[in-house]
Amino acid sequence: MSSALSVSSLAKSYGGLQALRDIAFEVLAGETVAVVGPNGAGKTTLLSIIAGIQAPSAGAVSAAPREVGWAPQQAALYSKLSVAENLELFARLEKVRDPHAAVARMLEQTGLSERAHEPVARLSGGNRQRVNVALALIADPPVLALDEPSASLDPGQRERLWEFIAGLARAGTAVLFSTHNVSEAQRNADRLLVLSEGRLLFAGSPAALLAATGHDGADLEHALVRFLAGGSGA
Amino acid sequence: MRWLLRKDLLILRRSRLLVALLILYPVAIALLIGFAISRSPAKPHVAIVDQTPPGETVAVGSRRVAVDEYAQQLFSQVDSVRVATRAQAIAKVKSGEVLAAVVIPPNIAARLSSEVQQAQLEVLYNGDALEQSLVQSTLASAVAQANLNFSEQIQQAAAAAISALLQGGGSGILGAPENLIGLNRIPPTLKAIIARTPRGPARSELERIEAFAGFAAENLALSRQVLSTISQPIKVRSVLLRGRRTPLNTFAVVVAVSVSLMFVCVLLAAGGVALEREERALGRLVRGLVSRETLLVEKALLAACCSFVVALAMLAGVGAFVSLDWSRAALWLLALAFGALAFGALGVAIGALAREVRAASLLAFLLSLPLAFLALVPSGSVSGGFDAAIGAVSFVFPFKAALQALDAAVNGAAPAIGGPLVHLSVLMLVFAALARAGLQRAD
Numbered sequence: 001m002s003s004a005l006s007v008s009s010l011a012k013s014y015g016g017l018q019a020l021r022d023i024a025f026e027v028l029a030g031e032t033v034a035v036v037g038p039n040g041a042g043k044t045t046l047l048s049i050i051a052g053i054q055a056p057s058a059g060a061v062s063a064a065p066r067e068v069g070w071a072p073q074q075a076a077l078y079s080k081l082s083v084a085e086n087l088e089l090f091a092r093l094e095k096v097r098d099p100h101a102a103v104a105r106m107l108e109q110t111g112l113s114e115r116a117h118e119p120v121a122r123l124s125g126g127n128r129q130r131v132n133v134a135l136a137l138i139a140d141p142p143v144l145a146l147d148e149p150s151a152s153l154d155p156g157q158r159e160r161l162w163e164f165i166a167g168l169a170r171a172g173t174a175v176l177f178s179t180h181n182v183s184e185a186q187r188n189a190d191r192l193l194v195l196s197e198g199r200l201l202f203a204g205s206p207a208a209l210l211a212a213t214g215h216d217g218a219d220l221e222h223a224l225v226r227f228l229a230g231g232s233g234a
Numbered sequence: 235m236r237w238l239l240r241k242d243l244l245i246l247r248r249s250r251l252l253v254a255l256l257i258l259y260p261v262a263i264a265l266l267i268g269f270a271i272s273r274s275p276a277k278p279h280v281a282i283v284d285q286t287p288p289g290e291t292v293a294v295g296s297r298r299v300a301v302d303e304y305a306q307q308l309f310s311q312v313d314s315v316r317v318a319t320r321a322q323a324i325a326k327v328k329s330g331e332v333l334a335a336v337v338i339p340p341n342i343a344a345r346l347s348s349e350v351q352q353a354q355l356e357v358l359y360n361g362d363a364l365e366q367s368l369v370q371s372t373l374a375s376a377v378a379q380a381n382l383n384f385s386e387q388i389q390q391a392a393a394a395a396i397s398a399l400l401q402g403g404g405s406g407i408l409g410a411p412e413n414l415i416g417l418n419r420i421p422p423t424l425k426a427i428i429a430r431t432p433r434g435p436a437r438s439e440l441e442r443i444e445a446f447a448g449f450a451a452e453n454l455a456l457s458r459q460v461l462s463t464i465s466q467p468i469k470v471r472s473v474l475l476r477g478r479r480t481p482l483n484t485f486a487v488v489v490a491v492s493v494s495l496m497f498v499c500v501l502l503a504a505g506g507v508a509l510e511r512e513e514r515a516l517g518r519l520v521r522g523l524v525s526r527e528t529l530l531v532e533k534a535l536l537a538a539c540c541s542f543v544v545a546l547a548m549l550a551g552v553g554a555f556v557s558l559d560w561s562r563a564a565l566w567l568l569a570l571a572f573g574a575l576a577f578g579a580l581g582v583a584i585g586a587l588a589r590e591v592r593a594a595s596l597l598a599f600l601l602s603l604p605l606a607f608l609a610l611v612p613s614g615s616v617s618g619g620f621d622a623a624i625g626a627v628s629f630v631f632p633f634k635a636a637l638q639a640l641d642a643a644v645n646g647a648a649p650a651i652g653g654p655l656v657h658l659s660v661l662m663l664v665f666a667a668l669a670r671a672g673l674q675r676a677d
Contacts, residue, residue, distance in 0.1 A: 048517070051517075051521055052522055053517040053520070053521050064522070066521075066523075072514060072517060072518075074514055076515045076517060077514075078241065078245065078513050079513060081245065085241075085244065089240075089241050090518070092237040093237055093238075093519070093524060094523060119248075
């Protein structure tokens with residue numbers, strides 16, 4: 001598989017606060033990578049720089065912002081517009097060749113065809129998040145960046161969302177998502193990036209993290225806590 | 235920009251209540267301000283008790299001036315309610331039926347005629363500090379005007395008496411001979427007699443009398459001029475140095491239209507930018523889809539166009555009732571366009587800094603209302619420091635310049651339209667730069 005996204009020597013500071021320090025990693029096409037870490041680790045900052053919302057203080061991201069589909073943690077949608085109107089607006093802004101076809105495709109993929117003309121304000125949190133992800137995918141980007149995509153969803157909605165994302169990955173999209181839910185990362189990610197205090201402490205598969213902490217077969221969340229507490233051999 | 239504009243118009247179309255409020259509220263405020271400016275203050279409701287006996291007069295030389303004339307003068311200055319007694323007047327003031335009562339005492343004629351005692355009126359009033367202040371200032375003005383008119387009549391009577399003394403003839407003075415010689419004619423008559431009189435003590439006596447008569451005639455003539463000067467020592471001659479005379483009602487139209495232009499434009503632009511943050515769409519837009527500058531220009535232009543249409547419709551609508559010079563319509567459009575763009579820039583700056591719609595709307599409202607009122611405070615009508623502060627605030631925000639531009643366009647008032655348009659252009663650039671800085675962070 002080829003590299004879809006490459007991040008090198010990335011740093012971000014807000015005045016005296018160093019939010020990210022010397023981050024470097026790659027995501028391959030069709031790969032699903034989870035960014036995990038405690039609150040304030042820099043997960044959202046990392047994803048928003050990759051999405052082009054913030055500029056880094058140093059370092060580089062290989063993919064241009066328009067090559068990255070972006071779904072923020074809280075759905076970024078116009079609540080007075082319908083689902084279809086939101087999709088069409090961003091398809092037009094993304095200069096998608098056939099906006100109407102793209103809208104129809106996304107409505108079908110997200111299972112929202114029947115609610116296409118309903119104002120977003122009337123949708124449930126789960127459906128809003130599906131539209132949020134659909135907007136990220138409207139231009140068919142090679143990389144998808146999702147900031148805690150399942151945070152506001154119930155278990156059923158979460159399962160459907162991950163099935164949908166798995167389908168995208170199988171089709172070749174590189175998916176990078178942040179989460180607090182370690183077991184979700186274990187189930188859905190090929191690799192983990194562990195961030196703490198702006199530093200990338202670990203990059204590898206969930207099994208490799210378990211192995212690194214000497215907790216083979218045990219709970220990954222427990223292993224991560226031990227790892228972050230410095231109880232690992234890493 | 236086309237698709238953003240289409241999206242914003244769709245959102246506006248679906249926010250009918252907001253749009254209705256956005257248009258109706260400023261129009262209502264504008265009309266209220268316009269009415270307040272164009273209407274002269276209403277006459278106060280005042281009870282008047284005239285206790286002078288009917289037909290009472292003040293004697294001035296040979297003439298008599300009716301005291302009732304004074305009461306009539308006073309009545310014309312207020313919305314008067316005649317009452318018979320002081321007790322009735324007090325009851326009306328206490329009940330709030332009238333703002334105050336004026337009692338003209340029965341001895342007013344005697345005091346005026348005495349030439350040693352000043353006549354006095356009694357004013358009875360009630361109410362809170364504001365009403366008391368209004369009563370005092372209004373009645374002081376009304377009494378002063380009535381005094382002036384009454385004193386003019388007395389002065390005319392006195393001048394007529396002096397003329398009779400100088401010119402002679404039938405003086406009309408009670409008990410005086412019908413064919414008075416008149417002071418002016420005494421010196422030449424005496425001169426003729428002196429010429430026929432041989433030198434000696436009698437001729438010397440006549441010469442002294444002739445000199446005195448000449449001196450008295452000269453000074454009495456002077457006193458007639460002095461009387462007219464005393465009755466109205468200073469007259470006003472108004473000279474307009476710049477621009478043309480602006481009728482108050484057309485200025486009120488300009489104020490009303492400027493207020494509407496500002497409210498609609500600033501609120502719409504501020505709300506539009508803040509909505510992008512509130513819906514969290516800003517980050518999605520500025521990551522390569524739309525530049526921050528384009529976003530700001532789109533919001534400012536949309537707000538400017540909407541407010542331009544509202545203001546122009548208002549100007550044309552009011553023009554049906556107030557005489558406006560339609561040949562200057564091209565200048566109206568120019569002034570409205572520059573004003574709308576400057577207000578649009580102010581609005582997007584507020585929206586970019588406030589970050590959420592409610593805060594942006596509140597800030598826009600809190601800023602716009604005092605700006606309108608401060609710009610209407612006449613220069614020099616408040617103390618020096620406060621006047622300078624008002625001037626500075628009016629200078630750094632676009633309302634005053636927009637008002638001046640529109641006043642120049644509609645009424646041909648000074649300053650000429652060029653200066654305010656340049657001022658508005660500079661403010662537009664400054665607020666656009668502020669907006670761009672405020673939009674730096676997209677999260």
